[in-house]
Amino acid sequence: MSGVAPIRLAIVGLGLIGGSLARALREAGVVSNIAGFDRDPEQIRIALELGVIDRAATDAADAVRGADVAVIAVPVLATAAAVAACKPGLGPNTILTDVGSTKQSVLDAVISVFGEIPPRFVAAHPIAGTEKSGVAHAKADLFRNHRLILTPHPAQDAQALATVEALWTAVGARVVKMEATRHDAIFAATSHLPHLLAYSFVDMLDQLDGADADIFPNAGGGFRDFTRIASSSPRMWHDILRANAGPVAKLLRKQIDELNGLLQMIETGDWDAMRTVFERARAARERHLTRIE
Numbered sequence: 554m555s556g557v558a559p560i561r562l563a564i565v566g567l568g569l570i571g572g573s574l575a576r577a578l579r580e581a582g583v584v585s586n587i588a589g590f591d592r593d594p595e596q597i598r599i600a601l602e603l604g605v606i607d608r609a610a611t612d613a614a615d616a617v618r619g620a621d622v623a624v625i626a627v628p629v630l631a632t633a634a635a636v637a638a639c640k641p642g643l644g645p646n647t648i649l650t651d652v653g654s655t656k657q658s659v660l661d662a663v664i665s666v667f668g669e670i671p672p673r674f675v676a677a678h679p680i681a682g683t684e685k686s687g688v689a690h691a692k693a694d695l696f697r698n699h700r701l702i703l704t705p706h707p708a709q710d711a712q713a714l715a716t717v718e719a720l721w722t723a724v725g726a727r728v729v730k731m732e733a734t735r736h737d738a739i740f741a742a743t744s745h746l747p748h749l750l751a752y753s754f755v756d757m758l759d760q761l762d763g764a765d766a767d768i769f770p771n772a773g774g775g776f777r778d779f780t781r782i783a784s785s786s787p788r789m790w791h792d793i794l795r796a797n798a799g800p801v802a803k804l805l806r807k808q809i810d811e812l813n814g815l816l817q818m819i820e821t822g823d824w825d826a827m828r829t830v831f832e833r834a835r836a837a838r839e840r841h842l843t844r845i846e
């Protein structure tokens with residue numbers, strides 16, 4: 554944002570993402586002051602102690618009062634409550650934006666508060682994160698070289714969109730724009746379903762006889778790689794799966810069919826067919842590897 558006066562920033566939801574964005578924008582030199590609020594007083598205390606925010610607000614409306622840009626960074630099903638709590642403090646020129654992992658549900662939440670989507674609301678989703686929650690894990694470089702999806706809506710104010718795009722560019726993200734429903738279908742496939750499968754797999758193993766004594770103690774690198782995301786916040790992923798239930802259910806049915814196919818290959822000894830699946834999957838992963846990583 555070269556040549557533009559530093560902005561006054563408000564963050565509502567001082568977790569991994571809200572905290573990382575605050576740190577990244579401060580490091581990029583594009584903010585003059587950061588006010589923050591979280592419903593968990595411990596997160597506010599840590600955010601102040603670590604210098605993530607300059608001012609601890611007393612509530613969400615207090616946080617956004619006087620801000621140029623206000624960021625909602627709460628679990629997606631808490632969006633409506635957080636936006637409603639901000640509403641009394643929002644000025645006519647304040648840009649309101651979010652970081653939620655589902656986009657249509659966020660737009661619906663905003664409509665439930667304002668009756669429409671305000672032109673200065675900008676829906677955003679950073680494709681970066683970790684399985685850790687809380688502001689203590691916030692990192693200034695979390696978004697560098699990662700994609701950031703914007704899902705502009707029909708009433709979108711162009712200047713608000715450009716400002717949010719410039720902020721994410723300033724923290725090193727590569728900005729991509731698409732429709733909210735397309736976003737939700739894509740991330741149901743690449744993010745939401747894998748999290749559901751990881752949780753389900755670990756839960757199934759945990760219920761086996763000998764899980765504690767034999768199975769988990771002998772787990773190796775493959776188990777760790779495959780299940781890392783099952784250490785993510787259950788609250789956050791409950792919200793995401795619930796907010797994007799339709800697209801996820803559609804893919805889960807396909808995945809169950811695929812697994813049933815593999816089960817049949819094992820039961821009938823159709824090892825060539827199984828190997829064909831593995832070869833196809835490996836080739837697909839290799840083909841897309843640079844993008845995956």
Ligand code: NAP
Nearest residue numbers: 566568569570591592627628629631653654682683686687
């Ligand atoms: P987080 O570390 O759990 O932080 C969220 C914070 O928001 C928590 O401290 C939570 O407090 C607080 N909160 C909940 N409701 C609130 C409200 N009404 N007002 C104020 N604060 C409230 O979560 P996160 O990982 O930063 O995720 C935040 C958002 O980013 C989510 O929408 C998520 O989908 C999205 N996102 C996450 C990732 C990732 O990898 N983590 C990546 C991309 C996008 P309580 O704990 O008391 O509820």
